[in-house]
Amino acid sequence: MRSEDIAKLAGVSRSTVSRVINNYPNVPETTRAKVLRVIEQHQYEPNSFARALAGKRTDTIGLFAISMTEQENASRIYQNSYFAPIVDMVVDTANARGFYVLIHTVYSRGEFQKVKQAFQQKRIDGGILVGTQKDIELVREMVDQEAPLVLVDYDISEIMAERLNKNHLAVINSMDYEGTAEALEYLIGLGHRDIGIIKGSMNTYSGRERYLAYENTLQKHGLPLRNDFVLEGEFLKESAYREAKRLAQQEELPTALFCSNDDMAIAAMEAFAEHGIAVPDQLSIIGFDDAQLASRITPKLTSVRLPVDEMAKAAVLKVIELCDTDEATFSTTSFPTRLVVRDTCKPPAR
Amino acid sequence: MRSEDIAKLAGVSRSTVSRVINNYPNVPETTRAKVLRVIEQHQYEPNSFARALAGKRTDTIGLFAISMTEQENASRIYQNSYFAPIVDMVVDTANARGFYVLIHTVYSRGEFQKVKQAFQQKRIDGGILVGTQKDIELVREMVDQEAPLVLVDYDISEIMAERLNKNHLAVINSMDYEGTAEALEYLIGLGHRDIGIIKGSMNTYSGRERYLAYENTLQKHGLPLRNDFVLEGEFLKESAYREAKRLAQQEELPTALFCSNDDMAIAAMEAFAEHGIAVPDQLSIIGFDDAQLASRITPKLTSVRLPVDEMAKAAVLKVIELCDTDEATFSTTSFPTRLVVRDTCKPPAR
């Protein structure tokens, strides 16, 4: 069934059918009703491709999960407790507003092409990029395409300050620095002086910010910054587990450990448990994200709550907004975090 | 940049450009190379809509997560530990084969229209449906559209036996009956005679099968089937928690509880913990799915492993296969389960 068929059945032209479908004002109620009834009767659905080709929107947004740090075999992006809720919220929010969402994961530079293609082939009206920003030129290329684009957890300003206002672009991130600082102030307030960190991915805005806040806060309080207390975690369970094991075998341990996300905090706790290191009695642990798991493990994990849901929702609303406006705009929104105190921190033993 | 432009630059016609793009044999290597170089140079990407409109595939498959039992506000489909890995695997598998995936969640009958529309509007080449099968006519309507369709965890045979072979259809499910029977035999082997169940959603193939196996296995061993030991869980954490709380207040408790999925098992354990009922000392618990969480909580949950990853992957391969073939086919694949014994079961106290 094509618009032509509907037109015939309703005794009008395709033009009029189109006008009705697109809800144009210049068609009398009786005509509209007549057409609408035929459409209804035959459950007619205009071909989305033909519409798009003729200049209409596709009503589809892209969601691209970039995970270029992870290994080939570690390729399960949603195992990461950060992505799952984002996908969740993005899909729900977009759907609720009548948009489909096209998902693609990117584990390598080559796959990144698919992201560009999705835009170039006009499959989507706009897109959301979330994840590691390993190859910044790739992102730059994206931005150059001038399609509506929302970047989650990206530090775009330093990269392309000059052309920001020529694009339909928005950045969404969280106040990682402040959140981390709050966590560390809390530990310091408990009396900790030897505080370690499991770093996130340095290819990531949040990873860098959290580390920076760690350094600065310790420094501010005149606390030692020991290299052997700084672990490379890359935001991954596996590396955190490995690093925690290594730490466990050191002669000296910190009395508290800030973990750049909950996945790593939980993996580290497992490692420590295996080495008979009691949390929080011998070692206080604090995570970041406040993932679902955080409150379900024992002991319950103290964590900095990241409003992923709000962020994901904001990202969708933003792309849609960008799709709706013609002028180039750039905006960046930072979402506040909040320390959720649970059972993994207490004053140091001595 | 359109194919016309490429044609001009390469000094050929659009036809030839098209032939090159579609990798048709009847074009000499030199011509092909020439065209390819121009395409390369200009990073030309054919408009996917125009291609689709002209009869080519869209290279997109749909993934529709149906969750019509859940409440409006419980609408977080991915919180369900069953969906997240499916989405994960479907996207990865499809992407690896050059397909995009269009995701849509369905929480109500109205939203189900979007699923049909995705097909009718020709947005996708084929689709995967997973979730509750509340309104069987909806599914029937889908099937009638004759588009490639894979149903995960559906019991299609009883519904439309007569037209199965007229469609591009496949069903993927797991051996829920056998898995449940194995779990119950294990409990019975430990000496349990008073065994309860938290049922899953009866709108679901797996929900029904698991319950059926529960009944049959108890019966087979001459064990009592007590109504007050049968809880309605709907596969949801919330209801399981509520029901477990209710059970905890009963005078008599079962000595073992089979939970139709891990989400419910874990929620129930939380409820029992709050009532001071020790697992497994006073009550043995067994789950289903072997979700990620199962091995991370304390005590570690004994569970029937469901090969979701394999199932999801199979679903994708199947749709793609269905898209590739012209003849109508119907197939159904059942994946075996496996009992993973951990720490939540022991012989009954007395």
Added chain:
DNA sequence: CTGAAAGCGCTTACAG
């Protein structure tokens, strides 16, 4: 081996 032309199913100035 290759080009001109028709067609896919819409939308949108344009003219009336």
Added chain:
DNA sequence: CTGAAAGCGCTTACAG
């Protein structure tokens, strides 16, 4: 208010 016609960017018989 409404229809005829051009156009969106491809693909594919058709003819040569």
